[in-house]
Amino acid sequence: MNTQLIDWIWHVRGSVALAPGQTVEQAFGALDPLFHEPGTSHDRDGDALVFRKKGQAAQDKMSVFDAGVLRIENGMAGAVLHYHLISRALLLCFLAPLLFLGFAQLTLFVGNLEKASAEAAGKDAKAAKKNDKKDLALPLNPIDKFLGAPAPEKPKKDGKDKDSGKKKPSATAAYVFAGIFAALYLIGRVLEDKLVKRLFRRRLLGS
Amino acid sequence: MNGIRVGNRVVGTQAPVTIGWENIPRVQGGPFKQWFFTWFQPVVLFGLIVFWYYAPNSIAKASTAIGIGVGFKILLLALEWVNPRYDSWRLTWKELATDLFYVGLGYTVLRLVDGYLGDGPMIDAMQGYWHLEKFQWFTGLPLLVQAFAISFIFDFGQYWMHRGMHNWQPLWLPHSVHHYITQLNINKGAVGNPIELFLISLGIGGFFDFLPRAALMAGAIGMAIGTYQHINVRFNSPRWWRFLFNTTEHHSLHHSQDFESTRSNYAGSYIFIDRMFGTCIDGEAELLGMEGGRRMTISEQMTHPFTEGWKALKEKFGRSPTAVPAE
Numbered sequence: 001m002n003t004q005l006i007d008w009i010w011h012v013r014g015s016v017a018l019a020p021g022q023t024v025e026q027a028f029g030a031l032d033p034l035f036h037e038p039g040t041s042h043d044r045d046g047d048a049l050v051f052r053k054k055g056q057a058a059q060d061k062m063s064v065f066d067a068g069v070l071r072i073e074n075g076m077a078g079a080v081l082h083y084h085l086i087s088r089a090l091l092l093c094f095l096a097p098l099l100f101l102g103f104a105q106l107t108l109f110v111g112n113l114e115k116a117s118a119e120a121a122g123k124d125a126k127a128a129k130k131n132d133k134k135d136l137a138l139p140l141n142p143i144d145k146f147l148g149a150p151a152p153e154k155p156k157k158d159g160k161d162k163d164s165g166k167k168k169p170s171a172t173a174a175y176v177f178a179g180i181f182a183a184l185y186l187i188g189r190v191l192e193d194k195l196v197k198r199l200f201r202r203r204l205l206g207s
Numbered sequence: 208m209n210g211i212r213v214g215n216r217v218v219g220t221q222a223p224v225t226i227g228w229e230n231i232p233r234v235q236g237g238p239f240k241q242w243f244f245t246w247f248q249p250v251v252l253f254g255l256i257v258f259w260y261y262a263p264n265s266i267a268k269a270s271t272a273i274g275i276g277v278g279f280k281i282l283l284l285a286l287e288w289v290n291p292r293y294d295s296w297r298l299t300w301k302e303l304a305t306d307l308f309y310v311g312l313g314y315t316v317l318r319l320v321d322g323y324l325g326d327g328p329m330i331d332a333m334q335g336y337w338h339l340e341k342f343q344w345f346t347g348l349p350l351l352v353q354a355f356a357i358s359f360i361f362d363f364g365q366y367w368m369h370r371g372m373h374n375w376q377p378l379w380l381p382h383s384v385h386h387y388i389t390q391l392n393i394n395k396g397a398v399g400n401p402i403e404l405f406l407i408s409l410g411i412g413g414f415f416d417f418l419p420r421a422a423l424m425a426g427a428i429g430m431a432i433g434t435y436q437h438i439n440v441r442f443n444s445p446r447w448w449r450f451l452f453n454t455t456e457h458h459s460l461h462h463s464q465d466f467e468s469t470r471s472n473y474a475g476s477y478i479f480i481d482r483m484f485g486t487c488i489d490g491e492a493e494l495l496g497m498e499g500g501r502r503m504t505i506s507e508q509m510t511h512p513f514t515e516g517w518k519a520l521k522e523k524f525g526r527s528p529t530a531v532p533a534e
Contacts, residue, residue, distance in 0.1 A: 055501050064301045089301045103315040141349045153264050177311035188300045
């Protein structure tokens with residue numbers, strides 16, 4: 001199986017043309033400061049550079065990548081830097097929606113268990129409800145009345161509030177976060193690709 | 208580093224810190240920008256108090272509070288972009304994704320656990336066991352008094368829990384993870400080991416009965432003050448504000464790489480609690496974190512208290528190797 005069919009999820013590949021007349025030494029010299037950040041180790045072998053990052057700082061311009069290979073090859077139009085970078089952050093962000101969908105399922109499961117136990121205890125609840133029928137109108141301090149604050153609502157007696165003290169777990173937040181991470185992955189995959197390309201280009205062209 | 212004497216302690220011997228309001232940089236720019244970043248915090252606070260005080264019952268609901276909370280965070284994210292306190296704290300995609308992961312945990316699985324093991328069920332169980340009634344007379348107090356009482360009671364408890372975390376190893380281990388953050392952004396308050404996030408959320412407010420509107424006001428007050436603990440925005444907070452309330456300056460010092468500075472400014476919202484107990488230091492820091500600013504991965508943040516706790520237990524109770532006598 002060709003792993004490139006799926007590894008684009010967390011692998012970023014691209015190429016940047018070197019400036020006319022720029023040698024391999026000059027190009028790697030221009031990129032060198034990027035590989036002297038804290039937590040970064042690198043190894044140069046001729047036309048290729050391999051790097052690895054561990055515990056990289058938040059403001060490291062390549063912090064999203066954990067490893068990669070940079071290779072300079074001579075093409076028809078001149079020398080070109082080809083890079084292949086690997087990002088665990090992108091992979092984890094891609095998988096995060098699945099985790100939150102799992103949390104949603106867990107919440108629904110717990111909610112169903114609650115419902116079953118509440119139904120089993122239904123008779124007790126009815127007995128308890130009888131005692132709750134007294135008027136529970138909440139007071140409002142005279143100062144607040146004078147200042148015009150709305151009076152508190154009386155608790156409803158039609159039974160709709162019977163579970164108000166015991167909220168049923170809701171899976172909505174988990175679905176929302178699954179959506180947020182799906183969007184965040186798409187943004188990150190495009191943005192980090194563009195940013196690293198721009199970083200290499202600026203370094204190589206010296207701007 | 209020589210450090211700076213503050214009362215009977217010396218801070219800033221291990222990493223640079225700035226002490227004293229007169230030494231803290233002010234917002235640069237035109238008169239509108241200066242006015243905006245001076246009055247933004249008080250206007251939001253008083254605006255929210257007035258809103259929750261007068262909002263009709265049909266609007267004064269938890270769903271409205273959630274909507275305002277989300278909108279406020281988006282606004283603050285924009286302010287981080289426009290007027291950052293430090294460029295070295297700029298939000299990156301990776302930082303945002305990491306922070307949102309913890310925010311997501313808080314809204315989902317931690318909330319689920321909290322529904323069964325948190326302060327609410329614990330207090331319900333205690334009240335059931337000892338047949339205790341809630342302190343219902345609180346509902347008769349003026350709304351603002353109730354709202355302040357709710358937030359103060361919670362913050363007072365949080366102060367001591369937080370101070371305990373910095374002084375007792377079993378509590379420090381889960382809390383230490385939060386101190387590995389190396390920059391302040393608006394979601395950084397959610398970053399930490401889940402055990403710590405659970406512990407810091409415990410409060411005794413459940414023993415009291417409050418009007419729902421007062422609880423919503425208390426939430427808004429907490430949001431309009433406490434959110435600035437973790438944020439990368441430079442404000443010219445008014446003098447009275449920084450005397451009463453926790454600010455980014457105070458909290459950045461608490462997160463400093465300087466150990467002595469971290470042992471200050473424990474309150475979440477009301478810095479006057481720190482002033483009462485002599486733990487307040489007015490100042491700020493840019494270099495944050497532990498171990499010289501090492502960034503911790505999520506997996507390490509999840510396991511750190513357990514691995515470090517195990518190491519500590521082995522050190523304390525493990526058998527020391529005995530020398531085998533030579534034949």
